[in-house]
Each structure stands twice: as structure tokens, then as C-alpha cells.
Amino acid sequence: MQAFTTLTAVAAPLPEANIDTDKIIPARFLKTIQRSGLGKNAFDAMRYNPDGTEKPDFVLNREPYRHAQILITHENFGCGSSREHAPWALLDFGIRCVIAPSFADIFHNNCFKNGILPIRLPREICDALMEDAAQGANSRLTVDLERQVVVRPDGEEIAFEVDALRRHLLLEGLDDIGQTLQHAPAIERFEQAREAAPWVPSIVL
Amino acid sequence: MPTLFDKIWAAHVVDRLEDGTAILYIDRHLVHEVTSPQAFEGLRASGRRLRRPDATIAVADHNVPTVDRSMPIEEPQSRLQIETLERNVAEFGVPYFPLRSREQGIVHIIGPEQGISLPGMTIVCGDSHTSTHGALGALAFGIGTSEVEHVMATQTLLQKPAKNMRIRVEGDLAPGVTAKDVMLAIIGTIGTAGGTGHVIEFAGSAIRGLDMAGRMTICNMSIEAGARAGLVAPDDTTFAYVKGRPFAPKGEAFDRAVEYWRSLHSDPDAVFDTEVDLRAEDIAPLVTWGTSPEDVVAITGIVPDPAAAADEARRAQMQRMLDYMGLSAGQKLAEVPVDAVFIGSCTNGRIEDMRAAAAIARGRHVAPGVRAMVVPGSGLVKQQAEQEGLDRVFLEAGFEWREAGCSMCLGMNPDKLTPGQRCASTSNRNFEGRQGPGGRTHLLSPAMAAAAAVTGRLCDVRELV
Ligand code: SF4
Numbered sequence: 001m002q003a004f005t006t007l008t009a010v011a012a013p014l015p016e017a018n019i020d021t022d023k024i025i026p027a028r029f030l031k032t033i034q035r036s037g038l039g040k041n042a043f044d045a046m047r048y049n050p051d052g053t054e055k056p057d058f059v060l061n062r063e064p065y066r067h068a069q070i071l072i073t074h075e076n077f078g079c080g081s082s083r084e085h086a087p088w089a090l091l092d093f094g095i096r097c098v099i100a101p102s103f104a105d106i107f108h109n110n111c112f113k114n115g116i117l118p119i120r121l122p123r124e125i126c127d128a129l130m131e132d133a134a135q136g137a138n139s140r141l142t143v144d145l146e147r148q149v150v151v152r153p154d155g156e157e158i159a160f161e162v163d164a165l166r167r168h169l170l171l172e173g174l175d176d177i178g179q180t181l182q183h184a185p186a187i188e189r190f191e192q193a194r195e196a197a198p199w200v201p202s203i204v205l
Numbered sequence: 206m207p208t209l210f211d212k213i214w215a216a217h218v219v220d221r222l223e224d225g226t227a228i229l230y231i232d233r234h235l236v237h238e239v240t241s242p243q244a245f246e247g248l249r250a251s252g253r254r255l256r257r258p259d260a261t262i263a264v265a266d267h268n269v270p271t272v273d274r275s276m277p278i279e280e281p282q283s284r285l286q287i288e289t290l291e292r293n294v295a296e297f298g299v300p301y302f303p304l305r306s307r308e309q310g311i312v313h314i315i316g317p318e319q320g321i322s323l324p325g326m327t328i329v330c331g332d333s334h335t336s337t338h339g340a341l342g343a344l345a346f347g348i349g350t351s352e353v354e355h356v357m358a359t360q361t362l363l364q365k366p367a368k369n370m371r372i373r374v375e376g377d378l379a380p381g382v383t384a385k386d387v388m389l390a391i392i393g394t395i396g397t398a399g400g401t402g403h404v405i406e407f408a409g410s411a412i413r414g415l416d417m418a419g420r421m422t423i424c425n426m427s428i429e430a431g432a433r434a435g436l437v438a439p440d441d442t443t444f445a446y447v448k449g450r451p452f453a454p455k456g457e458a459f460d461r462a463v464e465y466w467r468s469l470h471s472d473p474d475a476v477f478d479t480e481v482d483l484r485a486e487d488i489a490p491l492v493t494w495g496t497s498p499e500d501v502v503a504i505t506g507i508v509p510d511p512a513a514a515a516d517e518a519r520r521a522q523m524q525r526m527l528d529y530m531g532l533s534a535g536q537k538l539a540e541v542p543v544d545a546v547f548i549g550s551c552t553n554g555r556i557e558d559m560r561a562a563a564a565i566a567r568g569r570h571v572a573p574g575v576r577a578m579v580v581p582g583s584g585l586v587k588q589q590a591e592q593e594g595l596d597r598v599f600l601e602a603g604f605e606w607r608e609a610g611c612s613m614c615l616g617m618n619p620d621k622l623t624p625g626q627r628c629a630s631t632s633n634r635n636f637e638g639r640q641g642p643g644g645r646t647h648l649l650s651p652a653m654a655a656a657a658a659v660t661g662r663l664c665d666v667r668e669l670v
Pocket residue numbers: 266267311312313332334550551552610611614615632633
């Protein structure tokens with residue numbers, strides 16, 4: 001996993017609430033058996049006409065937002081299906097950070113596991129950051145995970161909260177499995193203690 | 206004093222990280238073809254083994270065609286995903302129900318059906334509707350593919366406890382009102398973000414009075430209410446359902462299990478972070494009018510007017526939904542014509558759902574121009590329905606009777622809506638394009654779906670009984 005420390009990048013405003021994972025990546029693109037390559041279909045229905053041509057008005061089809069690495073949006077981003085293809089699609093497009101007033105739980109979790117930083121900030125602040133983002137190429141935002149601040153183009157710093165463990169893993173680019181396996185002896189003890197429990201029989205076909 | 210969720214949680218904490226995050230033991234890992242390939246790929250790449258094949262079960266459901274199983278799968282990417290799953294389960298020794306076996310079906314139908322999902326367990330799957338299994342009194346929730354890989358490698362997950370919510374539905378349901386209507390009413394009340402961060406325990410006499418199929422319908426859509434999981438405390442209805450299932454404990458082991466399962470309930474003085482109460486009598490047969498499961502209205506009602514919305518954002522959102530759905534404010538729901546009807550999915554693809562739909566279809570005929578399909582949730586549901594003669598009822602009434610799978614619940618296999626088509630569907634999501642690009646979905650109960658099929662419009666099932 002790629003570490004996340006500080007990111008200075010173009011931010012794209014997407015002022016819409018309840019963007020679900022079907023919108024982020026429609027089900028028909030989930031047939032891949034790999035993690036990469038989904039970026040071209042991120043936000044497919046919002047981004048393309050039925051004939052495959054781009055919708056010129058959609059933010060990610062415009063300069064400089066084609067190169068956005070930060071997305072600013074409204075409430076309940078990532079609701080709906082638990083598909084991890086949603087963060088994979090964002091990541092493959094180039095998005096490393098999503099800022100919104102709230103996120104759906106599973107999506108929020110999945111972001112961290114893929115090196116994307118989801119930041120919760122109040123609606124008014126998201127709206128202010130969207131105004132910054134609307135300034136285009138001249139208004140890049142900086143997201144500093146070490147110091148837990150978003151830096152606006154005018155230098156103002158906005159603090160954000162992030163779970164300490166998630167922050168640590170992101171900063172180090174560490175994967176969860178390696179960390180959990182350090183607790184393998186405890187897992188074994190748990191399994192041994194439960195071996196006789198009749199309510200968890202083995203599945204043997 | 207602990208809630209049901211607290212008890213199951215406490216019984217599965219293996220260890221804690223410095224910041225208090227729990228390492229939670231997972232009893233059952235259900236695997237399907239869409240969210241597992243990248244996890245197996247990760248396992249292989251890091252040289253890790255699958256820790257407990259005997260706690261894992263795999264099946265293909267999402268993109269399987271629901272036509273005759275002797276035909277090859279035409280769509281190359283679907284075929285590749287299924288072949289990849291078959292290669293992976295062979296390599297890692299995972300129990301698997303092959304596509305041509307009777308036991309194949311939607312993962313959330315077959316877990317309970319096989320007795321693989323049991324009370325008191327922690328159950329996960331790379332699929333949000335894993336919440337279905339909570340109906341047994343298990344803590345069951347959907348996970349992402351990185352977590353699928355984490356469970357494969359460690360049989361655990363890193364988790365923070367959820368908040369506790371209790372939704373009580375007291376009283377008696379009116380005739381024609383089903384578990385599906387109860388759940389749509391709940392989502393209509395608390396909204397699609399109402400359960401965020403919570404595990405919902407469904408309680409009250411109306412929930413207790415439901416059979417297991419109904420409880421599964423309710424828990425299934427917990428995710429549409431924003432919750433991590435849904436739960437119903439196990440009781441005699443649960444134990445009777447579990448008894449004798451292929452992978453459930455047998456004989457004396459079953460009795461000892463029941464003894465333990467009886468301890469799984471919220472204590473009388475348990476404290477919930479959030480409580481919601483509904484009266485069963487207030488619930489009517491419902492149908493969705495918009496593109497979010499919270500946009501519900503009684504079938505006797507009218508399409509709401511965006512002009513009456515509380516704020517500008519909601520007004521704009523409602524207008525967008527109406528445009529997408531091809532509806533106008535004030536229109537009577539019961540006069541909206543449908544092009545397609547889908548009866549199936551992990552929400553309503555069980556034998557009880559087939560029976561409810563067949564009771565309406567019997568002796569009637571699908572309206573001209575309507576395509577109506579019935580898709581059993583598993584091969585065993587199909588077999589049972591055929592033994593009861595339900596396939597004849599459907600076929601004689603002009604419904605299609607298909608092989609088990611997710612089918613038209615999502616636009617991922619050949620069963621899809623075409624742009625602009627309107628569908629009365631027993632599935633769980635009415636998002637834009639969910640049943641195929643441009644498709645319009647109205648969520649409702651199996652009986653209401655059958656009523657729509659035979660009348661050619663959204664229809665109050667009570668007109669037909
Ligand atoms: S039936 Fe629908 S909701 Fe259920 S697992 Fe299949 S696709 Fe998901």
C-alpha cells in the first residue's frame with residue numbers, strides 16, 4: 001500500500017449528497033479480477049453519454065479537474081454496496097483524498113485500506129473548500145496527514161480528526177494483515193478454547 | 206447490562222490493539238465470485254495461507270445466468286470470474302457449491318438454508334447484504350475485499366464496536382402487510398443514513414411473530430437503513446428453523462448449542478444508544494417512488510410533490526428522482542404501469558416468498574406486454590417450489606421460472622432492464638441503473654410484485670385477495 005503523508009493537489013468539487021457506490025463504479029464494471037484499470041469508468045453515468053462520449057459539464061471532464069487527486073463532496077458519500085471497487089476506481093483515477101461532511105461506514109473503512117484518506121468536515125467547511133476548488137488550477141489544496149490539517153490556498157489551516165491507528169498505518173503504508181499476524185498466538189489460543197463449542201461446527205463437504 | 210450485540214461481540218474478541226481496536230474472531234466466511242478474486246490474488250502474492258478453509262464456504266451467484274445450467278456462460282468476463290473462483294477454491298481447499306449443484310444459490314440464501322449460518326456466530330462476506338444472516342441472531346456484516354483477504358489470512362477482522370440501536374415494532378400487521386413492508390416503513394422512517402454506525406436489533410411482537418424468512422427480509426435491508434448489521438434475538442422459531450439443516454449441530458450437540466443460544470438476548474436493562482418505535486397497525490403495503498430506498502409511500506398514496514420539500518436541496522433531489530423515474534407529482538401510485546416484474550433476490554427469494562407470489566398468480570395471467578420473472582434464491586428453493594407445484598402456477602400464469610442467482614437484482618448478468626423500463630421488484634435497491642442502465646425500480650413485497658404482474662400496474666395486493 002502506498003503511504004500517505006502530505007498531498008498538494010487539484011481538488012474537484014462534486015456538490016451532491018448520497019453519491020452511492022453504484023454511481024462511483026456501476027455494477028457492470030465489477031467483473032474484473034484485478035484491482036487496477038477501473039479509473040476510466042469511475043462515475044461512469046455522470047461522466048459519459050450513452051454513446052461513450054464525455055459529458056463536457058461533468059467536473060472530472062474539465063481542466064484542471066481531470067488531474068484532481070482530492071474530491072470534495074456532500075453527505076453520505078459512498079453509500080450503498082460494499083464494493084471495494086469504489087475506492088479502487090477512485091484510486092485508479094488518481095483520487096487520494098475525499099473530503100465530505102459524512103461517509104457511509106464500509107466505504108469509509110475501505111478507503112483507508114487502499115491508501116485513500118477520507119476526511120470528515122462540517123458541511124459549511126466543505127462548501128468553503130468547494131469554492132476554493134472552483135478557482136481551478138490556481139487553487140490547490142494541501143492535505144497534511146502528519147499534522148492533521150487541510151491547508152486552503154490562502155494559507156488558512158483546517159484541522160481534522162482521524163483515527164490514530166488508521167493514521168499510523170496510512171503514514172507508514174502498512175497493511176493490516178501483517179499487523180494482525182503479530183497477534184497469531186492469541187488467535188491460536190482463542191481457537192483452542194473454542195474447539196469444543198457445538199455452535200461452531202466445521203464445514204466439511 | 207449488555208445488549209445482544211454486546212454479548213456476541215464480547216464472545217469473539219481475541220485481543221486488542223494499543224488503541225483499543227478489537228481483533229474480532231470470525232466464525233463463518235462466505236465467499237462469492239465478485240469480491241474474492243483480488244483477495245485470493247493478494248494471498249498468493251504474499252505467500253500466505255488460508256487459515257480456516259473449514260470455516261469458509263464459496264458459491265457463485267452475482268453474475269451467473271439464470272437460464273438452463275447446461276449452457277456455457279456466454280459473457281467472457283462473467284465466465285472468467287466464475288472460473289477464477291473455481292480455480293481459487295480448488296487451490297486453497299475451500300468448500301464450494303458448484304454452479305450445477307442443487308445447493309448453488311445466492312450466498313445469503315444458502316448460508317441459513319444449509320445451517321452454515323447459526324445463532325451467536327460472527328459471519329462475514331464481501332457483500333453488504335450479509336446483514337441477512339443476522340435474522341438467526343448472528344453478528345453478520347459485509348466487508349470489503351481487503352478485509353476478505355484479512356479474514357482469509359487471519360480468521361479475524363480489526364473492528365471497533367458499533368453503537369446499539371433497537372427498533373421495536375409492536376402490534377399486529379394488517380392483512381396484506383409483509384416483512385418487506387415493515388422494513389420499507391422502517392427505512393422510510395429513519396432514512397438511509399438513520400442506522401449509520403449502529404447495529405440494529407429488531408424487536409417487538411410484530412418481529413417476534415415473523416417466520417425466519419420474514420426476519421431475513423428485515424435484516425437483509427438493514428444496510429439500506431445505513432446500519433452495519435441487523436439482529437433478531439434467537440428464539441424457538443430460530444431453533445426450529447436451524448434443527449436438521451445439513452451443517453447445523455446434531456443430537457446432543459444441538460441441545461447444548463440451544464442452551465447457549467438461549468442466553469443470546471439483550472438483558473432487560475440493556476441500554477441502547479438509539480431507540481425507535483413503530484406500531485405494526487400503522488404500516489400499509491408500501492412501494493418506493495424514488496431512487497433511494499427511503500422514498501416510500503403507501504400503495505394507496507400519490508407521488509409526493511417536490512414543492513412541499515423541506516429545503517431547496519431536497520426539492521432539487523426529489524425533482525431529479527421524479528425525472529429519472531418518469532413520474533410526476535400527484536400521480537396515483539396504483540395507476541403507474543409497469544414493463545417488468547422481478548421476484549427474487551436475497552431479500553425475497555425464499556420459498557415463503559415464492560408461495561406468497563404464487564398465491565396471487567394462481568388462476569390469473571400476466572398482463573399483456575409485461576415481462577415477469579420469478580427467480581428462486583437457491584437450487585433447493587427451486588426444488589421445493591417445484592415439489593409444491595408453484596412452478597406450474599407461475600408458468601401457467603405467464604411468468605418465467607428461472608435458475609437460482611442474483612438475476613435482475615443488479616445489472617451484472619444477462620437479466621437486465623433496458624433504459625426507461627419500469628420494474629416492480631422484490632429486491633433491495635432502487636438506485637439509478639441498479640437493474641440495468643436507465644432502468645426504473647419500484648421496491649415492494651413479493652405479493653405486491655405478483656399483483657403488479659397480473660394487473661400490469663403497481664397494484665394494492667388487497668384488491669386481489
Ligand atoms: S441478490 Fe442482490 S443484494 Fe442479494 S447478494 Fe445478490 S446482488 Fe446482492
